[in-house]
Amino acid sequence: MDLLDILRAIRRSLLMVILCGVLGSALAIAWSLTRPSTYSATAQLLLSPRLTTTQTDTNAQGTFVQSRIASYLHLGSTPYVLQAVGKDVNMSAADVAGKLTLSNPENTTVLVIQATDSDASSVVKIADSEQTHLAASITALETPAGSSKSEVVVTPIQNAADNTVTIKPPLKSTAVLWGITGLILGVIAALLRSAYDTKIRTTADLRRATDVAQIGAIPLDSRGKDSLVALHGLQNVLGGNAFHALRVNIQFLQSTLGNIFVVTSCERFDGRTTVAANLAIALAEAGKNTVLIDADLHEAAIARSLRLSEDPGLTDVLMGDCTLADAVRPSGVAKLSVLTSGELPENPNELLGSSQMSEVLASCASSYDFVVVDSPPLLSVADAVALTGASATALVVVEANKTSRPQLSRALDSLTTAGAVPGGIILNKISRKDSGAPDQSRSSARTARQRRQRAETSKS
Incomplete structure (x- = not known):
């Protein structure tokens, strides 16, 4: 990644x-x-040497006290002192130890006693008791045998009750x-x-999923709708530029793979029929005689999209009820003819895999520059595989953000197993940010606003 x-x-x-x-x-x-609020109370002790007639070197005396600060800090956390404090505040020595912190500011002989607890009165009692017992312990420790005076004077310089604060995060x-x-x-x-996401969302995802070339990327309309078939020119189709680019790639494939292209997909509702219809329109608008065949004999949609009647159609030709010439009709778009599905049969796979279907495709291939076939999805039925086995090239429509890598792999494997040729993949409904295509609906709206503004200006 x-x-x-x-x-x-x-x-x-x-x-x-x-x-x-x-x-x-x-x-x-x-x-x-x-x-809950936490309270902190601080008490301080100042340690200084007691001057005597034999101890006149003040610096030496200060150094003596400074050298013993670490011992005094340790003394304050010994069970001897903590138990005495605990007795005063009705706590165990361990509880007292968890609420006390002893420190010594650098280059000083001051001991800082800080007590922290959720009870404001308790912290004052703990700090004051520690101050009292620690001072008494230091005095006792530094009083020589036979003497009544300690060599270290311990002076309380800060009272806990006067230095209590509330601590909030x-x-x-x-x-x-x-x-x-x-x-x-x-x-x-x-x-x-x-x-862990196996869905194909971008062209980069598609490249990682398969070695089959991507020959088209159809952007999704900003309104979140699928592109609709244009009855009066591809310029009205959202993503029309993408179909123009797809047409160029199809014309390139024609030279090596023939002129029969079966548009299929992995699953239903991937936009397969819309892509097939718009591709056929794009080829026709480029001056190529094109026939669009609705071979989805399960859920035919071409006739409804182009507002044509279903009968007669492909099934009528395959069953010998009419000729191919009688079934093929104009679409309303110059140079584009349509062969609708006809009445949906009970055995579509047998019809599409029959020799009659091969003859229909061969006849169309000789009569038209391009034959575009809308077929069922590969993973739902075997019809598409049967069609591509009849000297046709498969174009697999992959819907972005829906089709997964395993689905695409199984679909392509089904084509390969049948000896079919996957000519390329069309990534449909791709985000415009990923496709790089301009949002034509927004551009059209902006153009309309500009026209209204110019009209209002001219009236005024």
């Missing part, structure tokens, strides 16, 4: 990523607001931190989703 793939994966799941970030911030705010920084964490988790989820 390269950088472009990562960016595509994030873009496809952008809403999820944003929601993860928002959710992280919301949880942080909720946690901060519902968390920083709301803004916590929300930002959790929000960033949520975004990171959202990006990871998006990448995992993309890695």
